[in-house]
Amino acid sequence: MATDTNTNTNTETASGFGEVSRIRGVVFRYVLLVATLSGLVSLGMLLTNVAVDAIRPFSADPGWYATYLVAFLCPSVLVGLFLYSNNRDALAVGVEGLFVPIAGLFGAGTLLLLFEAIAFYVWFAWIAAIAVPALVYAGCRALDLSTRTRTIAVLVIGWIALLGVPVSRFVAVPDTLPLTIESIPSHVLTLLVLGIPEYIQFHVLTIPNRYLTYLFTLALPAALYMGHRVRHKESWRFGLLTSALVIIAALSVVFQIVLPPGTVLILVLAAAVPTAYYVVMTIRHRPDVRIGLLFPAVIVVGALLGRALVWLLGMDGPTAWIDMAFLTSTPSGMPKTTGINPALVGSLLLMVVVIASSFPLGVGAAVYLEEYAPDTWYTRFIQLNISNLAGVPSVVYGLLGLGLFINLGGFSGQTVSIAGTTVTLSGLPAGSLLAGGLAISLLILPIVIISSQEAIRSVPDSLRQASFGMGATQWQTIKNVVLPRSIPGILTGTILAIGRAVGETAPLIMVLAADFKVTPPTSLFDKTSALPLQVYNWAFLPDEAFRHGVLAAGVVTMIVVLLSINSIAIVVRNKYETEQQ
Amino acid sequence: MTDETVTTDESVSTESEITPEIDPDPASASDLESDQPSAATTSTDRNGTTESAGFNTTESSVGEAIIEARDINVWYDDVQALTDITMDIPEQGVTAMIGPSGCGKSTFLRCINRMNDLIDAARVDGDLSLAGKNVYDSDVDPVALRRRVGMVFQKPNPFPKSIYDNVAYGLKIQDVDGDHDEIVENALRKAALWDEVSGRLDESGLELSGGQQQRLCIARAIAPDPEVLLMDEPASALDPVATSQIEDLIDSLAEEYTVVIVTHNMQQAARISDKTAVFLTGGELVEFDDTQKIFENPDNQRVEDYITGKFG
Incomplete structure (x- = not known):
């Protein structure tokens, strides 16, 4: 690292304009570069180590890699380079086309995990x-x-x-x-x-079974929605046809046997239907870039081909700690069979509670502060303290959650008599889904409020004036002009805050959430576990395999969840940015 | 219109103030120094005829007073923006308000539909009647008042919604009965925009050009059929071609509505208005009379100085 900042050359020269020394500037510039990179590089090294521990790439046959290199990687890279040099827009469409099924699979997985907890x-x-x-x-x-x-x-x-x-x-x-x-x-x-x-x-x-339940509650609305979309873009007849096709696709999964029909139904609705829609629409309406669909096609076919080849040739892939079984099984004492499922479901349900409680409250507070509150000393006082609250340590919020929601400020367990009837006060059960979710909500509430305020403040005042000038009330202006215009910013800020909430550990410890639990919570008042708590638990088990392999798999799971949430924020922002300008 | 001489002294403002309306002096950046009275009296009429010397000689058609202001005083905190304004604005026809920057003409315009209520610092004193009713009476709901008075702002400010939804906005919030499609079409026709947008009503209003956006804002303002149309320098952010389109539009709107327009551009006032009010620094209304009289033979020396460019 260049630290010799004392080097300073004399700029005296005999003739001409002379020279002005830039050495200090140049040194400063490179010091900044090192400072920027040091954090990223060390984090990258850590994550690489964790990923290597979780996936164990060296345990695979060399032939396995060779097969995938030939069947999957080479064609994909070739097609990608071809598109990159010929038609960049087509490549962008191709990447988008790859993103749709992947996002669909993620969505399907999330839905399946959530449905696991809800009967x-x-x-x-x-x-x-x-x-x-x-x-x-x-x-x-x-x-x-x-x-x-x-x-x-x-x-x-x-x-x-x-x-x-x-x-x-x-x-x-x-x-x-x-x-x-x-x-x-x-x-x-x-x-x-x-x-x-x-x-x-x-x-x-005669309660309908799982499959019929999903058919009525998911496939029917999905068919109507897709039909509506297509009708808007194409014609009435195409819309009907699309609805019918979605229903047929949903019905046809009855005949398959590998996976439970309910699971397949969700996979079809969340992944196959959007992908088919994207592909058909691109082919019909964007002839100049439809060649880009070659890219995802080659990748998918290559992956399937590679899978078939390694199976035929009998070559073993890496024996990764993180695999489907890890995500779907419950934690146990055996590293080989342990899983993260209850913690994963618990974390997802916690996020549902966090969104449901912090979004309306946070956006409401932001709208009040920006649109209604007069500019007085007490609103400024509130404003200042919201900013301060954003920096309060999370363990303190955990204590607050414990005192507020579980102990009811010390009143839990006491009896009060109202109008002759005696009621025993009781707070939320310790470690319950609701208590944990509310504690985390308290933590991210200031962040949601501040980012929503930013978004609302960025709505040009000329739009509010136009609305008031038309004779709109304040409520009509907020509902029709301010909120529609600021909702992308509000969503982006909230989703990023949710991403932060996924990794929160301290509030959950303080409200006594479980760090080891073999069943996912089935109600709001059920004790829950969460990803960071489960990882924390594994870190202190005596078995070496837990501390190195399983722990790493848990960390990778958590980071993938986090990155998916952040990418939702990016997609939302990009979508609205292109729509609004 | 086709042979309209676009004089170079059209005040084309390229400023991009985000909140011109909050500012008591919305157009402080517009320049005035090139305004010359000779240009006003010799520029070609919009109809290609020059006998009226650029004036709209329709003062005889001016009706009863619809807006009566009596001793209006406005303060922004401690700064007095308007001093004892008393004037009667006649029904139908165009009334223009001219004057240098910061003289309070926009402030007066915003008194009429009580938009000044939205500024915490503003305080209004005096009586202002619209169709016989004092709008500053305690039983007047400013929101209901604004539904009877349309307003067009300096900078085009369409909502980030479709063209249709922009025009239908007033109908929606005011719960207007009737066939909205028809009302929207009529408003767009009156705003001379229908031919340009009829095929793409579901496109965003932001995709239109600046002049089209301003005409969209005019269509939005007239769709709920207001009694008075207030225009706060509607053409100052537009190029000369768009400006002349807006001026034609104001001309035709004056047959149906009472139009009150604030402008920096003296030729514009001379071309389109029936009556002209001259505000001078300090928030005083110095002279208010028929446009022709103001521009040819003003009573007040300061008005003459201002119009001939000796000061301002």
């Missing part, structure tokens, strides 16, 4: 209940009813659908109902009394 019949019951007010809303729109009628209808029907007729809680309903013609009135009565979710879960004897 499918509960899911079906709630979706059915939510579908009723949604249909009522659509009907009201079609009938052109006034906004007030529409709101009342949706609220009333929605309440009954979700929770049942309020007063009828006191009506006794039979415990079991036979499915006969005569019992239809009591079915209707039970439905009205309990609301759809409870009715379906406890009184419908």
